[in-house]
Amino acid sequence: FNVQQVDALEEKVVDVGxxxxxxxxxxxxxxxxxxxNVFLTQKAGKKRCK
Structure with a gap:
């Protein structure tokens, strides 16, 4: 992933239906x-492709 600073990484847990x-x-x-594509378009309030 070419990450220079490991402490800059953040873990997130998401629940999905x-x-x-x-x-x-x-x-x-x-x-x-x-x-x-899936999560940021939801957050931005854009209509997802069906």
Missing amino acids: INEGVELLTASLQSKNALT
Whole structure:
């Protein structure tokens, strides 16, 4: 991951429902940025692709 400062890393725990799990699986098959695509678009309030 080319991280220079390990102490800059942060662990996060997220709960996902069945819909988010399916969306994450779909995004992981279509993108190299699956977590970003699924979770940050939700946070920004954008409509997710179905």
